[in-house]
Amino acid sequence: xxxxxxxxxxxxxxxxxxxxxxxxxxxxxxxxxxxxxxxxxxxxxxxxxxxxxxxxxxxxxxxxxxxxxxxxxxxxxxxxxxxxxxxxxxxxxxxxxx
Amino acid sequence: xxxxxxxxxxxxxxxxxxxxxxxxxxxxxxxxxxxxxxxxxxxxxxxxxxxxxxxxxxxxxxxxxxxxxxxxxxxxxxxxxxxxxxxxxxxxxxxxxxxxxxxxxxxxxxxxxxxxxxxxxxxxxxxxxxxxxxxxxxxxxxxxxxxxxxxxxxxxxxxxxxxxxxxxxxxxxxxxxxxxxxxxxxxxxxxxxxxxxxxxxxxxxxxxxxxxxxxxxxxxxxxxxxxxxxxxxxxxxxxxxxxxxxxxxxxxxxxxxxxxxxxxxxxxxxxxxxxxxxxxxxxxxxxxxxxxxxxxxxxxxxxxxxxxxxxxxxxxxxxxxxxxxxxxxxxxxxxxxxxxxxxxxxxxxxxxxxxxxxxxxxxxxxxxxxxxx
Numbered sequence: 001x002x003x004x005x006x007x008x009x010x011x012x013x014x015x016x017x018x019x020x021x022x023x024x025x026x027x028x029x030x031x032x033x034x035x036x037x038x039x040x041x042x043x044x045x046x047x048x049x050x051x052x053x054x055x056x057x058x059x060x061x062x063x064x065x066x067x068x069x070x071x072x073x074x075x076x077x078x079x080x081x082x083x084x085x086x087x088x089x090x091x092x093x094x095x096x097x098x
Numbered sequence: 099x100x101x102x103x104x105x106x107x108x109x110x111x112x113x114x115x116x117x118x119x120x121x122x123x124x125x126x127x128x129x130x131x132x133x134x135x136x137x138x139x140x141x142x143x144x145x146x147x148x149x150x151x152x153x154x155x156x157x158x159x160x161x162x163x164x165x166x167x168x169x170x171x172x173x174x175x176x177x178x179x180x181x182x183x184x185x186x187x188x189x190x191x192x193x194x195x196x197x198x199x200x201x202x203x204x205x206x207x208x209x210x211x212x213x214x215x216x217x218x219x220x221x222x223x224x225x226x227x228x229x230x231x232x233x234x235x236x237x238x239x240x241x242x243x244x245x246x247x248x249x250x251x252x253x254x255x256x257x258x259x260x261x262x263x264x265x266x267x268x269x270x271x272x273x274x275x276x277x278x279x280x281x282x283x284x285x286x287x288x289x290x291x292x293x294x295x296x297x298x299x300x301x302x303x304x305x306x307x308x309x310x311x312x313x314x315x316x317x318x319x320x321x322x323x324x325x326x327x328x329x330x331x332x333x334x335x336x337x338x339x340x341x342x343x344x345x346x347x348x349x350x351x352x353x354x355x356x357x358x359x360x361x362x363x364x365x366x367x368x369x370x371x372x373x374x375x376x377x378x379x380x381x382x383x384x385x386x387x388x389x390x391x392x393x394x395x396x397x398x399x400x401x402x403x404x405x406x407x408x409x410x411x412x413x414x415x416x417x418x419x420x421x422x423x424x425x426x427x428x429x430x431x432x433x434x435x436x437x438x439x440x441x442x443x444x445x446x447x448x449x450x451x452x453x454x455x456x457x458x459x460x461x462x463x464x465x466x467x468x469x470x471x
Contacts, residue, residue: 093357
C-alpha cells in the first residue's frame with residue numbers, strides 16, 4: 001500500500017518485528033518502516049480489541065502504540081529505527097510488572 | 099417564553115440526576131446548563147461511590163450516603179436500560195489505604211469517633227491489616243509502608259463521565275429538555291411562578307431547582323436561598339491504560355473499567371484556580387508508588403485540577419426557599435455518590451413534597467448564626 005519516495009534506497013537498518021526481519025532506511029520512524037513493510041496491524045485496542053495501524057504519524061493520536069525493546073505503549077511514530085531493535089505489537093492494555 | 103413544570107438550573111451530575119428523577123415522576127422538566135468553559139466538578143471528579151468518610155458531625159448525611167450507595171445497583175441498571183450506557187458501577191466495598199502507624203492510629207480514632215456519633219445507627223467501616231488487604235488482590239505487590247486500610251462494604255466506584263452522559267441520554271429519551279449555553283442571568287418570582295432569564299430567552303415554571311454548583315451562590319439570593327459553599331481544588335493524575343491491577347475501589351488510587359489508573363485526592367485552598375502544580379502532582383505520584391511499587395513503571399498521560407463544592411460541614415444542602423416557595427437548592431461535594439438518591443428521594447421531595455425521615459437536617463438553616471444572648 002505504501003511506497004517509498006525514489007530517493008533513499010539505503011535500507012541498511014535491520015530490526016525485528018514479531019520475529020520477522022524488517023529493513024529500514026536510517027532516520028525512518030518505527031511506524032513508517034512497518035507501514036511500508038506491509039506487516040499488518042501494529043496494535044489492538046484495550047477496550048474492544050480492534051486491530052489498528054498508525055494514523056496521525058505526528059505523535060497525537062496514540063494509535064501507533066507498540067512494544068519497543070521491552071517497553072510497552074511506545075509511540076512508534078516518534079521513535080527512530082535502530083539496528084537490532086526488537087519491536088512487537090501492543091496487544092490491548094499493557095501489563096504492570098515490577 | 100418556554101414553560102415547564104420544573105426548571106433545573108445546572109446540568110452537571112447533581113442537576114441531571116434530580117432532573118432525570120423529576121422527569122421519571124412525570125413532570126415536564128427543562129435543564130438549563132452553561133457552556134463548556136465553566137467550572138465543572140462533574141467532569142473532573144474521581145468517580146467514587148463513597149461513604150466511609152462522609153457525615154462527620156451530621157450522622158444523617160452518613161446514612162444518606164449509604165442509602166444512595168444501596169440504590170446504586172438498580173440505578174445503574176435503569177440507566178443502562180434507558181440510555182444504553184453502562185456506567186461501570188462496581189460495588190462490593192472500598193478501601194482507604196494507610197501508610198505507616200500514624201495514619202493507622204488517626205484512622206482508628208476517626209472510626210471510633212464516627213461509631214460514637216452513630217450511637218448504634220449505621221457506621222460500617224473497619225480497619226483491615228496488611229494480610230487482609232493482600233487477600234483482596236493476591237497478585238498485587240504491597241508497598242513496605244502499607245500497614246493496612248479502612249474498609250467499608252458500602253463503597254464502590256463508577257465511571258463518572260459515562261454517568262453524566264447516561265443521565266443526559268436517559269433524561270432526553272424519557273422526554274426531558276436539556277439546553278446548553280443557557281447561562282441564567284436572573285430569576286423573578288411573581289405570584290406562584292418563576293421566570294428564569296437567559297440571553298437566549300426566558301423560561302417559566304412553578305418550580306425552580308438550583309443545582310448550579312459554584313454558580314448557585316449568585317442565583318440563590320434572587321429567590322431567598324442562602325448557598326454557603328466554597329471552592330477547594332483537587333488534582334488528578336491519569337496513567338496510560340494498563341491491564342486490571344486493582345480489583346476494588348480505593349479512595350485515592352482508582353483503576354477505571356477501561357484500565358486507566360487515576361491518582362488524586364489533594365485538598366488545596368486556591369480559590370477557583372483549576373490549574374495543576376508540580377509539587378502536588380509529585381506528592382500524589384510518590385504516595386501512589388509508596389502504596390504500590392508496581393505503579394512506578396506506568397506512565398502518566400494527563401493531569402488536571404478540579405474545584406470541589408464544599409459546604410461548611412461537608413454535608414449536602416437540600417433546601418426550599420421560605421420566602422419564595424417552589425425554589426429549591428440542591429448541592430454537595432458528592433454528586434456521584436448521591437446521584438442515585440437524588441434521582442429518587444430528592445426528586446420525589448421536589449415533585450410531591452415527600453420528605454424522608456431526618457431530611458430537614460439538610461436545610462441550609464443549620465448554618466444560620468444564632469444571635470448572642
